Amino acid sequence: MPEQFQISETVRNISRFEDDEQYSTAIEERFWRIDFCRNDDYLGLYLKCEKEECEWSIEVEFTLKLVSQNGNCLMKSWKDTFEKTEALGFDKFVSWKDLESDYVVDDSVVVETHVRIVKETESPCIEYKNQKTFLLNHTVKNVSRIIDGSDYFTKIENRFNIPWQLKIQRRNGFFGIFLHCNKEMSNRSNWTIAVDFTLKLVSTNGQCLTSNMTSVFNEPDGYGLFKFIRWDDMEEKYLVNDSIGVEARVKIIKMTGCNDIEDLENKFYNCVIS
Numbered sequence: 001m002p003e004q005f006q007i008s009e010t011v012r013n014i015s016r017f018e019d020d021e022q023y024s025t026a027i028e029e030r031f032w033r034i035d036f037c038r039n040d041d042y043l044g045l046y047l048k049c050e051k052e053e054c055e056w057s058i059e060v061e062f063t064l065k066l067v068s069q070n071g072n073c074l075m076k077s078w079k080d081t082f083e084k085t086e087a088l089g090f091d092k093f094v095s096w097k098d099l100e101s102d103y104v105v106d107d108s109v110v111v112e113t114h115v116r117i118v119k120e121t122e123s124p125c126i127e128y129k130n131q132k133t134f135l136l137n138h139t140v141k142n143v144s145r146i147i148d149g150s151d152y153f154t155k156i157e158n159r160f161n162i163p164w165q166l167k168i169q170r171r172n173g174f175f176g177i178f179l180h181c182n183k184e185m186s187n188r189s190n191w192t193i194a195v196d197f198t199l200k201l202v203s204t205n206g207q208c209l210t211s212n213m214t215s216v217f218n219e220p221d222g223y224g225l226f227k228f229i230r231w232d233d234m235e236e237k238y239l240v241n242d243s244i245g246v247e248a249r250v251k252i253i254k255m256t257g258c259n260d261i262e263d264l265e266n267k268f269y270n271c272v273i274s
Contacts, residue, residue: 065114066093069110136157152167180220194214195216
């Protein structure tokens with residue numbers, strides 16, 4: 001990995017951005033990108049690291065920059081350590097009003113980041129015998145046939161005796177993706193499954209897009225993002241031969257009321273840490 005690198009990309013169609021809508025640049029230098037997001041009345045701008053392998057940390061110094069064709073620019077700097085797939089930066093980089101009036105030209109603006117790697121460490125993978133983790137992945141074909149307002153479900157797969165599946169949806173011009181737990185309600189007892197998970201859109205052209213979430217399932221339901229990416233951006237950047245890949249990497253933090261074995265494990269765990 002180089003000690004320094006730069007990412008630069010033009011973000012177009014600024015006027016169409018809705019609240020909570022996010023745009024991600026292409027991945028550079030293996031697993032780095034810029035996230036551009038409309039947060040209420042502000043522009044959120046972030047450096048995102050999508051490295052996934054094992055235990056690692058990367059200490060960085062970086063500058064995020066808005067560049068306009070009218071000559072205006074705005075820079076802000078940040079120093080932090082990445083230790084997981086996440087985005088770090090500024091929720092209120094600039095007001096959306098000032099963005100449109102001072103930087104947007106022809107409905108476009110350039111975003112840049114200049115990154116310096118200060119220190120990088122990586123540890124070998126450690127297998128934890130009792131850790132409950134799993135992967136769901138699926139190739140969605142004939143994506144062009146998914147019409148607005150419809151859903152696509154992957155097949156149900158059992159992991160740790162719990163049925164799971166992925167759902168993608170097309171709503172109002174957006175691509176949404178969700179992790180679904182299909183465990184049925186029980187008349188005997190309530191149940192909960194707390195999970196950390198990463199949702200991922202994968203293309204055979206090498207591009208990918210991820211988002212991390214933490215949720216607690218206590219009924220058949222799905223958690224995810226309604227505005228994961230614009231549908232036309234998905235088609236332009238990720239769709240190959242009318243197909244895309246979707247994934248969920250899931251870590252079960254705690255299960256209660258699922259079966260006797262799980263309850264015993266949780267009681268033992270609570271005794272150890274109390």
